[in-house]
Amino acid sequence: MKILVIDDEKNIGEVIKLLFEKENYEVETAQTGREGIEKIKNDFFDVIISDIKLPDTSGMEILKMAKEIHPEIPIIMITAYASTSTAIEAMKLGAEDYITKPFDIEELRIIVRRAYEKKKLEIENKKLQKLIEEKYSFENIIGKSKQMREIFLLIDKIAPIDSTVLITGESGTGKDLIAKAIHFRSLRKEGPFVAINCASIPENLLESELFGYKRGAFTGAVTSKAGLFQEANKGTLFLDEIGELPQGLQAKLLRVIQDKKIRPLGGTQEREVDVRIIAATNHDLEKMVKDGNFREDLFYRLNVINIDIPPLRKRKEDIPILVNHFIEKMNKKLGKNIKGASSELLEVFFIYDWPGNVRELENIVERLMILEEEEILTIKHLPNKYKNTKEIKDVPPPSEFEDFDLNKYLDEIAKKTISLSLEKTKGNKKEAAKLLGISYRSFRYYYNKLFK
Ligand SMILES: Nc1ncnc2c1ncn2[C@@H]1O[C@H](COP(=O)(O)OP(=O)(O)OP(=O)(O)O)[C@@H](O)[C@H]1O
Numbered sequence: 001m002k003i004l005v006i007d008d009e010k011n012i013g014e015v016i017k018l019l020f021e022k023e024n025y026e027v028e029t030a031q032t033g034r035e036g037i038e039k040i041k042n043d044f045f046d047v048i049i050s051d052i053k054l055p056d057t058s059g060m061e062i063l064k065m066a067k068e069i070h071p072e073i074p075i076i077m078i079t080a081y082a083s084t085s086t087a088i089e090a091m092k093l094g095a096e097d098y099i100t101k102p103f104d105i106e107e108l109r110i111i112v113r114r115a116y117e118k119k120k121l122e123i124e125n126k127k128l129q130k131l132i133e134e135k136y137s138f139e140n141i142i143g144k145s146k147q148m149r150e151i152f153l154l155i156d157k158i159a160p161i162d163s164t165v166l167i168t169g170e171s172g173t174g175k176d177l178i179a180k181a182i183h184f185r186s187l188r189k190e191g192p193f194v195a196i197n198c199a200s201i202p203e204n205l206l207e208s209e210l211f212g213y214k215r216g217a218f219t220g221a222v223t224s225k226a227g228l229f230q231e232a233n234k235g236t237l238f239l240d241e242i243g244e245l246p247q248g249l250q251a252k253l254l255r256v257i258q259d260k261k262i263r264p265l266g267g268t269q270e271r272e273v274d275v276r277i278i279a280a281t282n283h284d285l286e287k288m289v290k291d292g293n294f295r296e297d298l299f300y301r302l303n304v305i306n307i308d309i310p311p312l313r314k315r316k317e318d319i320p321i322l323v324n325h326f327i328e329k330m331n332k333k334l335g336k337n338i339k340g341a342s343s344e345l346l347e348v349f350f351i352y353d354w355p356g357n358v359r360e361l362e363n364i365v366e367r368l369m370i371l372e373e374e375e376i377l378t379i380k381h382l383p384n385k386y387k388n389t390k391e392i393k394d395v396p397p398p399s400e401f402e403d404f405d406l407n408k409y410l411d412e413i414a415k416k417t418i419s420l421s422l423e424k425t426k427g428n429k430k431e432a433a434k435l436l437g438i439s440y441r442s443f444r445y446y447y448n449k450l451f452k
């Protein structure tokens with residue numbers, strides 16, 4: 001990371017330089033606005049820290065110029081205690097954050113690191129978003145896992161032919177999405193896509209719903225009504241939750257598929273229909289056949305082509321791009337500007353098992369987005385059931401150290417933990433100590449030992 005500090009007080013520049021160089025960051029200093037602008041023009045910085053009051057120009061001018069040259073660089077303003085209103089003004093002009101003099105260097109370190117992380121995440125997410133748009137999306141279905149890419153290929157292959165398709169997969173894996181994708185990639189795409197959920201309609205109504213009825217077919221049938229098969233003529237009929245289709249209707253459906261003809265209730269004449277059928281279920285239909293709950297002949301008729309969508313826990317590499325996709329979607333829906341998900345949150349998501357699959361992921365992202373006050377989704381508002389699965393690790397494995405040294409390693413862990421606790425408590429050491437379960441005295445001891 002490369003930092004530029006613009007401050008006429010030489011001391012401040014030196015202190016900041018010392019602080020960050022200790023962490024192997026590069027630090028450049030400038031004592032006038034002009035010098036600062038020159039450096040911004042000729043070099044690239046990850047973070048800029050600038051005093052609001054400078055001898056030749058104001059920090060506001062620097063801010064405006066820097067935003068013009070490199071709009072993406074986060075800028076942190078230093079301001080005297082009395083002039084926080086100017087600082088707020090600066091934030092409106094696009095400053096990332098501000099810090100008031102005299103400041104605690106640990107606080108500055110946290111602010112700078114947060115700004116840098118946020119910027120990094122933003123850039124990464126932009127890249128990811130582009131990849132999703134270019135490579136990993138197929139009719140709004142997101143997936144980069146091998147299994148999903150194979151499904152995309154399969155859809156491409158089978159969409160143009162008229163065979164019946166059976167889509168299987170747990171609840172929330174995207175069966176509806178895939179049914180629509182098949183229709184809109186088929187030669188029938190100009191025709192209707194009609195969907196019916198076999199589980200949501202009572203058995204006695206389902207038949208007339210599917211096949212229609214003639215006037216007088218039953219009490220209350222004062223007019224004739226076309227069924228969904230007729231509505232879907234020249235298009236696709238999506239029979240969702242086909243496992244719930246009652247036995248009697250299973251036989252009738254089989255006949256329609258074979259003969260391509262329907263007879264409305266109370267009607268005497270058969271009608272030809274040209275419909276492609278896509279069925280979906282989250283039940284194990286084969287087992288239902290074995291148990292005698294689903295007709296074997298119908299099963300084979302439907303299962304000409306099977307698309308089996310794996311549960312999310314078996315393709316976790318899809319999680320980050322799905323999260324990004326849902327963030328983009330919800331930003332529009334909720335009018336928010338969330339930049340991405342923290343790595344901590346993604347880690348928790350990776351460990352979790354997702355019984356509700358993609359639907360559950362979509363719902364939790366929406367919920368977090370509603371509750372999140374910051375621009376990055378964090379685990380702050382995540383319900384406990386997601387967090388309880390495993391400890392969150394934030395420590396590099398020993399193999400990452402060149403010459404391994406246990407004391408150094410333990411110090412690193414302590415340092416990282418303490419930094420995190422300070423980050424969580426916004427720099428409040430007493431609260432941080434409480435968070436870590438140690439006394440304020442011990443906290444100060446560690447803090448002085450490790451950071452000074
Ligand atoms: N691969 C994916 N990419 C983007 N969104 C997805 C994906 N899979 C599922 N979704 C979204 O998740 C939600 C649930 O998907 P869908 O309704 O298609 O699941 P389903 O398998 O039909 O579930 P059920 O068995 O409960 O009917 C939808 O909002 C859908 O847009």
Ligand SMILES: [Mg+2]
Pocket residue numbers: 175176240
């Ligand atoms: Mg569904």
